[in-house]
Amino acid sequence: MCGIAGIITPHSSLIQQQRLQQMADALRHRGPEHEGFWVNEEKTVGFAHRRLCILDLSPEANQPFHYLHYTLVFNGEIYNYIELKKELQQAGYTFTTSTDTEVIPAAYDYWSENCLQHFDGMFAFALYDAKQQTLFMARDRFGEKPLYYYPIYTQRGRFDQILFASEIKALLAAGANRHLNGTMMLNYIALGYVQNPIKKTETFYSNILLLPPGNCLSIIPSQGKIRLRKWYKPALSSMIIEESKAVERFAALFSASVQKRLRSDVAVGTSLSGGLDSSSIVAAIHQLKTSAPHWTNVAFTAVFNGFEKDETAYSKEVANTYNIQQYFTQPTAEDWIKNWQALMYYQDEPVQSSSVLIQYMVYQLAKEKNVTVLLDGQGADEILGGYKKYMHWYLQQLLLQRFALFIKEKRALRKNHFLQQWNWKNYIAAYYPHKTAERLQQQALQQINNHAAFNAEFVMHYQNKDTLIKPVVRQLEDILHYNTFTFGLEELLRYADRNSMAHSREVRLPFLQHELVEFVFALPANMKIKDGFTKWILRKSMDHFLPKNICWRKDKTGYEPPQQQWMHNKRIQEMIYESKKKLVAEKVLNEQVLSKAVKPKGAHDKDNFDFRYLSAATLMANG
Missing domain, CATH: 3.40.50.620 (HUPs)
Incomplete structure (x- = not known):
């Protein structure tokens, strides 16, 4: 487990040791046991790495890691590295360490970008090919390991430089723009969104991008060219099995x-x-x-x-x-x-x-x-399908496909306390999934417009209906797939x-x-x-x-602390009030919100607004 960072540019003057050091320092907590740097001969690529030793504790496994004509910085674990090493050894590759890191450049040399399909693991890495003078960056299927990047483009659509790192703070340390994303902030406060399900690269910083899970980047530093593509596309297949x-x-x-x-x-x-x-x-x-x-x-x-x-x-x-x-x-x-x-x-x-x-x-x-x-x-x-909300989609599927089983399961779910409510809206959702998705999108938009604490100009400027598009759910798999991958x-x-x-x-x-x-x-x-x-x-x-x-527990608790009780604490209420003042000063909220008492809410309550004010204001202060 590690922290990785780097600079990619056609201009050698932008590869500065000080900037690499600043990024590494910001990631020290991710890897307190070793620090490493590398710059290629052309000075178009610079890497920084912080190491937390997990596999092969020797210095030979330190990074940036060199193998053949490749240089690698890698965060994560390739769990099937033992099996992959055996397969690659049979193909003629040799290894000098017992770490999983060494497998990545060898696998890339053998399978090219298709090596990703062979990895069982969590990973984010950047691999430089000195022969081709190209850079390949990739992230694991589900997004267990993070990778952010900050591109600065020329007027001709090519990049002038790209900063990348495991965490946003490392990009900010190297000079990335701190301007916050107003639409993300609006949707977070009103709806609790911390992702943009439509534009997966967006973050809470306007110019800092997230490499989405299951995606990769191919970069030619000398030409300022970059290409993003999705490498993992799970199929929605079905099987008949006893x-x-x-x-x-x-x-x-x-x-x-x-x-x-x-x-x-x-x-x-x-x-x-x-x-x-x-x-x-x-x-x-x-x-x-x-x-x-x-x-x-x-x-x-x-x-x-x-x-x-x-x-x-x-x-x-x-x-x-x-x-x-x-x-x-x-x-x-x-x-x-x-x-x-x-x-x-x-x-x-x-x-x-x-x-x-x-x-x-x-x-x-x-x-x-x-x-x-x-x-x-x-x-x-x-x-x-562990959350209680999934019961509704499952029953809606049965309603259309297997009515007798629908009746049986509805009774059983109520008996086991998994089904909180079932009413006419569920019948409409079952028979009209497209209309339901449209209605839910409209409800989300109304929640934003009805949030009385917002500054009207903030809403007008940053409201974006396209970020609120809801999935069309016809069966249970649709929503499980959406929640897992989107x-x-x-x-x-x-x-x-x-x-x-x-x-x-x-x-x-x-x-x-x-x-x-x-x-x-x-x-x-x-x-x-x-x-x-x-x-x-x-x-x-x-x-x-x-x-x-x-x-066979019948209750689903979730990871829930007594937040509602804690929010009665005087100091926490003071923190929330100061946060409201910050958001009013930033013209996110209107002044009327300052006269409203804190409303303690549970951790999983949908209207957990005071907590969101605290979180949003803290981000603004830190940013």
């Missing part, structure tokens, strides 16, 4: 994913909330621990004593079942106050709720206990990456192994939601390993 065989196949893929994500030369632990996803990871590790020499048998848990959604009892039951040593962090309102500025500094962009702070403190605890790598459960809800999951992956790297920790996500994801998407909907239970195939595969009341 239930028992599907469960068996899912279990095998999940176990293999966990096993590869245990590969490490430093201590490995896990987060454990007590929910199904993190508990399943612990259960899978227990079956594999003899093949994981650096597994510490340690888990980290957030505790909220007295809060109705505290899951400590569940997490302790799992820990006791598998004899896990469990460490606890107990976040409070005072921790929110203490850590807020640091959290926002590391995140670079706004966050949805104080749930992000809880994750930050869990990884902080892991650092205190000297556990460098943690396995976590992000992605399971999106691919397996809007939803990427936000959570950003939180996890920044929170873990803030403490120089690496987080690995077994549910996001691409073969596992593609298999799940090919399954019929009733293997994800069945008999009134979400994530049915995961529950079925874990039935013999997890305690029954964990495996």
